[in-house]
Amino acid sequence: MKVEFIKCHGSGNDFIMIDEMNESYDFSESERKELSILLCDRHKGVGSDGILFVMPSEKAEARMRMFNSDGTEAEMCGNGLRCVARYVIENLGKSEVAIETEKAVLASSKVAEIYPGIDTFSVAIEPVSFEVASLPMSVSSEQLIDESIPELSDKRTFTALSVPNPHIISIMDEVEQDELLKVGKKANHLPEVFPNGVNVSFVKVIEKNKIFVQTYERGVGLTNACGTAMSASSLVSTILGPNEVDTPIVVINKGGLVNCVVEKSEERYSIQLRGNGTYVYQSAVDINFENKEFHVYEKDFFNKENERYQELETYAQSQVGGGLS
Ligand SMILES: N[C@@H](CCC[C@H](N)C(=O)O)C(=O)O
Secondary structure, eight states: OEEEEEEEEETTEEEEEEEOSSSOOOOOHHHHHHHHHHHHOTTTSSOOSEEEEEEOOSSSSEEEEEEETTSOEESOOHHHHHHHHHHHHHHHTOSEEEEEOSSOEEEEEEESOSSTTOOEEEEEEOOOBOOGGGTTOOOSSSOOSSBOOTTTOSSOOBEEEESSSEEEEEEOSSOOHHHHHHHHHHHTTOTTTOTTOOEEEEEEEEETTEEEEEEEETTTEEESOOHHHHHHHHHHHHHSSSOOTTSEEEEEETTEEEEEEEEEETTEEEEEEEEEOEEEEEEEEEEETTTTEEEEOOOEEOTTHHHHHHHHHHHHHHTSGGGOO
């Protein structure tokens, strides 16, 4: 079977995007999982953090399903949703669209550039819940706000929330990647506490409304950026730290930066996540699901789009001080 795809990224969190709206691939569920494991492999495959399937929807202009590189499906993907929003916006010639995800239909639109020359897309990150049952997470309390999780660390405190995929966030003075890797691995081998796994983020507050976030992603490992994690981190550093609601929070990550606006209405939080949805190249793969063999065609690069993004990346790294280890 020949499958066409676009290689894209949001903040360096990279994806293989497959259009099932205009193409009738008719994948089975096991084929979607297989595609993710084979193609996301950075040594033998195309290499990416996950696969975005853009599908028809009865409730919205399109539906997104997102699979991690280990073949598991996530409830939501913020950086991926910006890429899908761009694809649907450009395909339909609209400036805003609604995208169906597992737990919600989410508003997405093209907005003012976050950096000169970078087409920028805003996606709604909701529903948000601090109930531990929503992750799910097994602890004796209903919420876990800035508390220790002894199984993970004896020196850090964490806040648990779903947006709606599961996250735990720890705010600290300096983010150490090796420590994040250790804690992230532990958290994802602790089914008695996190039966479905969890995304783990370390956050440094650089100044008011400016934070640095790095994430160990469930189903992937350390990534350049995780959109839902940056949204969750913006919210937690607003509740526990100096950030403000209704104000763009600059979130620096290893792959660049985004803006997050935390909103509160009738005691419910939501976040607007704004950033790039960059196309790197398009290509196709011939895949035989029986024997798991595949051949990737030549890459057709999008003209200079990713080179422009690299300017933003360089700018973002200059903003973080000692945050990158
Ligand atoms: N990178 C994504 C989140 C992808 C899913 C995550 N690994 C999970 O399993 O919840 C993002 O940008 O939000």
